[in-house]
Amino acid sequence: MTATTIDYFSAIYSDEENATDTIYVYDTFIILWIKVSDRPSAEYSCQVKINETDQWHPAEFLNDSTTIAIAPMMNLDPYTFYVFTLNCDGVVENLKREYRTKIGRPSPPQNLTVEKNLTSVLFTWSPPLKPAGPDYYYQLTVYPKLLNANLSRTVLSYEMTIGYQPGIHLVYIEACNEISSNETLCSRFTRASFTIETTTTTSQKFLNDSTTIAIAPMMHLDPYTFYVFTLNCDGVVENLKREYRTKIGRPSPPQNLTVEKNLTSVLFTWSPPLKPAGPDYYYQLTEYFNAGKH
Secondary structure (H helix, E strand, O other), X not given: OOXXXXXXXXXXXXXXXXXXXXXXXXXXXXXXXXXXXXXXXXXXXXXXXXXXXXXXXXXXXXXXXXOEXXXXXXXXOOOXXXXXXXXXXXXXXXXXXXXXXXXXXXXXXXXXXXXXXXXXXXXXXXXXXXXXXXXXXXXXXXXXXXXXXXXXXXXXXXXXXXOOOOEEEEEEEEEEEEEEOOEEEEOOOEEEEEEEOOOOOOOOEEOOOOOOOEEOOOOOOOOOOEEEEEEOOOOOOOOEEEEEEXXXXXXXXXXXXXXXXXXXXXXXXXXXXXXXXXXXXXXXXXXXXXXXXX
């Protein structure tokens, strides 16, 4: 009896009938193709391990009579070199192959901080733990409508002059990899905030012509926002100040909902609401399935 040998072990599948090669290397998984010269029985097995671990992953033969098997290597990190080792029954020497996963979605930037003085705001951050590519960049956004900047991966701070737009300002930073001219994968947002105090002037209204009591309705404020109110009265030298924060309210909608589907799962990503209206908001994600009419 001739000993079984391994004809090929590769992430490239060659379709001899159609003379095409297909590469099964992705950002978070790789499908390895295996062909042995002979398969003595349906119980014959091959297994693959990743790097120098002790965990072997069984290969799956396409049917009981074929000598071709596949070994999907899942949950890999993007843009990372891996060494795959193949072991098959009756084959003395293991085979090794090296592949690097494709560029993918980075993890979020870390440790975003905000330092504010009278005239400017300084943002600082640290790189993502898993860049998922060699040439990622940062997208820094300050809402509402103060800043939207793309920054090199070597930049870890940004100073912005304060424009007069009172209220809470939300700062978002994400790391992005450009996959192609029409595809970009960005991380989840890292978020911080800062406040610019308002100086809006409102006239108070006395309750009647003879009373010494007046009211000053402060309308159209943002929920869960600190405001400084300054009172000036005719003939009073020193103004009075009071600080109040509005109550928790209705958040604005989440933004930029995207759907990314692969062979085994669907990834939903989104960015936070422009106005959270509270410190501990949460997301409610619902997926409806419509099978259509039969």
